[in-house]
Amino acid sequence: MKRPPKAPSITVSDVARQAKVSKATAARVLGGYGRVSKTVRAAVLEAAKALDYRPNELARSMTTGRSGSIGVVVGDIENPFFSLAVRGISDVARLSGINVILANSGEQVEAEKNAIRVLMAKQVDGLIVTPAQSGEIAHLVEIARSACPLALLDRALPDLDVDTVTVDDRDAALRATRILTRAGHTRIAYMTAAVLSGDFRGSESRINTSTVRERILGFLDACRESGIERAERNIHFGSGRSETSRAVMHGLLKSPDRPTAILASDSVVALELFKAIRECGLRIPQDMSLITFHDADWTSVTTPPITVIDQPVYALGKSVAELLIRRLKGDDRPPERIILPTTIIERMSVAQAPDVARQATA
Amino acid sequence: MKRPPKAPSITVSDVARQAKVSKATAARVLGGYGRVSKTVRAAVLEAAKALDYRPNELARSMTTGRSGSIGVVVGDIENPFFSLAVRGISDVARLSGINVILANSGEQVEAEKNAIRVLMAKQVDGLIVTPAQSGEIAHLVEIARSACPLALLDRALPDLDVDTVTVDDRDAALRATRILTRAGHTRIAYMTAAVLSGDFRGSESRINTSTVRERILGFLDACRESGIERAERNIHFGSGRSETSRAVMHGLLKSPDRPTAILASDSVVALELFKAIRECGLRIPQDMSLITFHDADWTSVTTPPITVIDQPVYALGKSVAELLIRRLKGDDRPPERIILPTTIIERMSVAQAPDVARQATA
């Protein structure tokens, strides 16, 4: 183990010596605990200032057992959804004098496990996680059982009863899909970046990441409602930013029975779709209607602007952080599951289904 | 001081006892240092597994003096520029087994100072900062003098000789402005979110945030080059996302001698501008040409798509992180100032200046 020159920092003992009091007394005024007389306090404070004393938070954490920081594991900070949520979290944390250690899972369970291990070793006081996958949650269950409070962001896990903040995904998907069905669309695709472990055979049982499951349920509800059969065939997983998913999109858009409307699960997918649709020479909304989750900034400036499901992303982050910090302060109410409402912002990316339009003209 | 029930965790001593060796020996195998015989190592490892031992990183940091984490202070994680840079940083950090503690300054010096104080107290091994302001850098100078390596991201400070990674802002602005001047524009505005302390009277001397200064210099170079006088009158500071700056934009766009072309300092400003331009009933590029720094994702999907200065944002983050980590490993070469190249992606947001076009028709 290498041993770089340690910067010899000023400690309580140094201050104590300078102020001619005991270490214990100096620690009391510097640490702000216990009782100290005014005169001694002043003397210690003066000595501290003279020496330019800076507390060592690490040492403090060692004895107190609390580090004053929380760990946040998100899928991808680059995704504006997460950066906004993180913003919400860190704003709240700062107010409580807590800081945030951020880790990226890249939506990989292994990376997530690893990040959590590291954060735990750093003795974070609490953890906010956006679980990458719902299949492997043993590591999360373990945290939940431990003394370290855990809160889930955006994605609930049915088998994990901890504080969770999500949005009303099912209802949002239902309402969004209805906009499409009411415009006469019958071939509607749902595209998500999530990957499905195993096959999806019309049974939603295998999907237990709440976000994905709820949205699909809502989507299917709306389809069923308007008599669309076998709607589950049009659910596409794994539509990320990769080259392969781009190829899949193109394939879908060029197929003869291509959908006439698409619901995208997040703004990153939607942006890729938007580009792909244009590249395929299709027009929005005439040839393809599009609705996406997340009111990303770009959705209002495209031509046409995109109809979106506006999720309260900042509030999402703010709420989990508040929930978690409440736990940190000793709250031991049963776990809460908060579901925030979404609104749909209707813009110009939805048109009547082509065949319906044709019929109308005929 | 409250005293929540400490979760009694498994320590080296516990493992040592279980393995029937001394604490020192157990520590050696668990900490991976010193020499231990195979048999003993196996015994300790087994005991550790049986007890489910987890190292306490904090305690480790206490003695080693290194925390294994670096602090990153950015202006605003919400800005895609920063989130991408942070992504670059954290990817590099992860590779070195270092983690990142993120803090938002909100571009406020006070918040920045505070964040740095907290991070230092947490004994971060190094610091990456995007200085919010260039006027007050005493706190940064102090860090630089201390044993804690400091690196600057995106914004250089002339008076602070530390590792710095920026882009060739001056040249980028020059080239971008030239595109506008060559299209015949003479009333060109430069809009930045940065705020100027005091007045800006054509002298760039007061601006010592490199990014802003260099860009303005490049802008003025190009203007001078094509004989545009008093170009500095068209430099607008403080064009953020606030309501007031929106009003300022509208005022500018509606004034009789409004510019015919605008260069925006970042994609957030540009997006606001884009909206404002449309709200004022102006068309891009016919009535207003627009170029912006940062190839944000939305710039390619608008109608028309926006000509941008493509900064290597991810690489920017990657580079500072590499520089900083090199320092952490003991490198003591003189501070390095890396300037990364930019490219201009010409899209459809620049047209001939209206008057030039008119003259051509006449």
Place this chain on the structure above:
DNA sequence: TTTACATTTGAGACCGGTCTCACAGGAAAA
């Protein structure tokens, strides 16, 4: 067999704080 040296192990100090406990001295109560 003795000496020399390398390897493995244990004891305990240390990092920089917090906190328990004992005790001195002053004020209030008896």
Place this chain on the structure above:
DNA sequence: TTTTCCTGTGAGACCGGTCTCAAATGTAAA
């Protein structure tokens, strides 16, 4: 005046690791 209680202070243990140092053991060379 004596007893009781409270306040302010100091001594030192403790948190969970790392690391120095010396002792113990084993092995090779003389």
